[in-house]
Amino acid sequence: MPELPEVEAVVKGLQKNVIGKKIVSLKAKRPKIIVGDAEQDLGKIRNVLRRGKYIILEANAFIIIHLRMTGKLLLVDRKIKERKYVRAVFLFDDDKKLLFDDVRAFGRIVIKQDYQEYLPIQKLGPEPLFKNFNFDYFAKKIENRKAPIKNILLDQTVIAGLGNIYTNEILHRAQIDPRKSANKLKKKQLQTLISETKNVMKEAITAGGTTISDFRDLSGKSGGFQKKLEVYQKEFCVCGEKITRIKQAGRSTFFCAKCQK
DNA sequence: TTAATTACCTGAGAGC
């Protein structure tokens, strides 16, 4: 499931391989996958950006892609036969095509004249690795939030790009109980949480993301961060304690009741 | 305003 580091790996691949290519056509293979006018002359891809978990292709219009759960972008030869989970196809003016492959069909492609007019992007919080994600910002943002800190970290309007895997890992490294109300965190815990968020993101980006079952980069390669996971889908903590598994915000939370307070 | 729940999706695996 692509979170910020996985999306970053895809964006780097796109920057290297599709900038300068002209989009001849963009076709959806099933309804509702593409939102906006895909019939217009999209022209050449001038740049590829990332904001949170959104991939943004800058051409004559902005093509905003969200991979959601199982989405993948694969750059292949035009003659390659597409498997049944390909939901949309970008044809280029050379011998390549870009496949939007998504088993669960949750992913979306949105076309806008300006990506900044797209409301979900407007509402995104700061990037975790930017300077504006800092103690002052975060403390103010959560001062009245009673929801569990895990849920707050998943809130894209508070911080952009975190998903279930990394929030589990970040809270374990920061030794914070995921059930703890956000406004009950002590100053020191908040500082640790911010620095571990940045550390985990940096390490995961360097490793090319995390592959649990689906994630692949542009060339179909897996990430490497899954080897560094300490709690997500684990039986035991490094301290020897059995990992506790609960449900929060409809998702599985893994934590060590001994290390995380 | 905030928090919690549900719909959207389909493959994998468990249980019968």
Place this chain on the structure above:
DNA sequence: TGCTCTCAGGTAATTA
């Protein structure tokens, strides 16, 4: 073998 049920989770919409 084949059926049903549950689970995986990011986001938007809905409800409390």
